[in-house]
Amino acid sequence: MDIFSFYMPTRLFFGHGSVKKLARARLPEGRGLIITGGTSTTRLGYVAKVADALAEAGHETMVYNKVQPNPTIEGVRECAALCRAENIAFVVGLGGGSSIDTAKAVAIMATNEGDWWDYIHGGTGGGKRIAKAGLPIVAIPTTAGTGTEADPFTVITNGEEKIGGGGEKCFPTISIVDPDFMMTVPPHLTAYQGFDAFFHAAEGYIATTASPISEMFSLKAIELIGRSLATAVHEGGNAEARADVALANTLAGFVETLSSCTGEHALEHALSAFHPALPHGAGLIMISKAYWSRFFESSGDKLVAIARALGHTDANKPEDFITALADLQKRCNVSELRLSGYGVQQADFGKYADNAIETMGGLFRVDPRPLTREDIIAILAESYK
Numbered sequence: 001m002d003i004f005s006f007y008m009p010t011r012l013f014f015g016h017g018s019v020k021k022l023a024r025a026r027l028p029e030g031r032g033l034i035i036t037g038g039t040s041t042t043r044l045g046y047v048a049k050v051a052d053a054l055a056e057a058g059h060e061t062m063v064y065n066k067v068q069p070n071p072t073i074e075g076v077r078e079c080a081a082l083c084r085a086e087n088i089a090f091v092v093g094l095g096g097g098s099s100i101d102t103a104k105a106v107a108i109m110a111t112n113e114g115d116w117w118d119y120i121h122g123g124t125g126g127g128k129r130i131a132k133a134g135l136p137i138v139a140i141p142t143t144a145g146t147g148t149e150a151d152p153f154t155v156i157t158n159g160e161e162k163i164g165g166g167g168e169k170c171f172p173t174i175s176i177v178d179p180d181f182m183m184t185v186p187p188h189l190t191a192y193q194g195f196d197a198f199f200h201a202a203e204g205y206i207a208t209t210a211s212p213i214s215e216m217f218s219l220k221a222i223e224l225i226g227r228s229l230a231t232a233v234h235e236g237g238n239a240e241a242r243a244d245v246a247l248a249n250t251l252a253g254f255v256e257t258l259s260s261c262t263g264e265h266a267l268e269h270a271l272s273a274f275h276p277a278l279p280h281g282a283g284l285i286m287i288s289k290a291y292w293s294r295f296f297e298s299s300g301d302k303l304v305a306i307a308r309a310l311g312h313t314d315a316n317k318p319e320d321f322i323t324a325l326a327d328l329q330k331r332c333n334v335s336e337l338r339l340s341g342y343g344v345q346q347a348d349f350g351k352y353a354d355n356a357i358e359t360m361g362g363l364f365r366v367d368p369r370p371l372t373r374e375d376i377i378a379i380l381a382e383s384y385k
Helices: 018-024 046-056 073-085 097-109 187-206 212-234 239-258 263-274 280-295 300-309 319-331 346-364 373-383
Strands: 011-014 032-035 061-064 090-095 137-141 153-158 161-166 174-177
Touching: 011 018, 011 239, 018 046, 018 174, 032 046, 032 073, 032 097, 046 061, 046 090, 061 073, 073 097, 073 153, 090 097, 097 137, 097 153, 161 263, 161 346, 174 239, 187 212, 187 239, 187 263, 187 280, 187 300, 212 239, 212 300, 212 319, 263 280, 263 346, 263 373, 280 319, 280 373, 300 319, 346 373
Parallel strands: 011 174, 032 061, 032 090, 090 137, 137 174
Antiparallel strands: 153 161
16 A cells, blocks of 8 residues: 555535635634636626625625736735735635635735745745745635645746745635536636646546545546536536536645646646646647657556546547547537647747746656656647647
């Protein structure tokens, strides 16, 4: 039996209407800062519902609503300065992974010296250890893709570097996973986000850091996605399908905590660092077949298990995983995505590979077999259209 540990300090509430749990949540006295982006969380009434629940618990709130889809270091700095100036007692990340990741970084910056990038390991990051606990973090996802409500990591962009960071001090204090907040996500974004969750679970399953407990969460998350993601894409108002995908996303977050993402994520982060308009999940979809085909020999049994979890119960060889993956992409209307549609250039493949290795090279080290720079460039070439 493998040796492993399981540390998950977040109190998590799941289910329709669970946002009401905030009215009885144990949070420090004082004002909270709701960190969100765009206009949809306000327009759909989510900000008001969160503020009302916190008001019932005796907390005043402020709102910071400038988070970008690929959150930037500049946004983190601006929000952290507001947090300090207003003597904020806790932060609430409300929205997609960008809002929650921003809230995590801001919570650390509010109590630690220096800049968030001082605590990034990779690229131009300072590589420092986070010394002090951050402000308490409440994570309330309105999308099902990143799993950041169930892990201690963030992904922040600084120029041409898009790097994951964090550590145990970045776990949310409370996470509220309320599928009611996910019912209006458009079909294409539902698909992109759902595939992000799928790859968190699947990558963590084949990673060399996998353990019996992470594998359990991986397979259940993959089963839920295979069963319900296409339904959620085509029937956005289907509450059962939305709940299935929301749960899969959270379970995949556990996988990120217990195991790791792999080189697929490092490569996509490089692509979307240079092309911020490229949705992370879409980028993963586009490179997935070429990436996963590299592991037929090293991870054959696990690829068969993933294919079966996706619903292809007759799978018996590694190549059946690619068939199952292609089938799910087709059912979710994302099989025709093109890297060229987002400005990715063939002449830049070496630059993307180098960026991935330099900024998040640790993820390649947990791949089931080593991938060389030439392998990475070949994956991009095979994915390009």
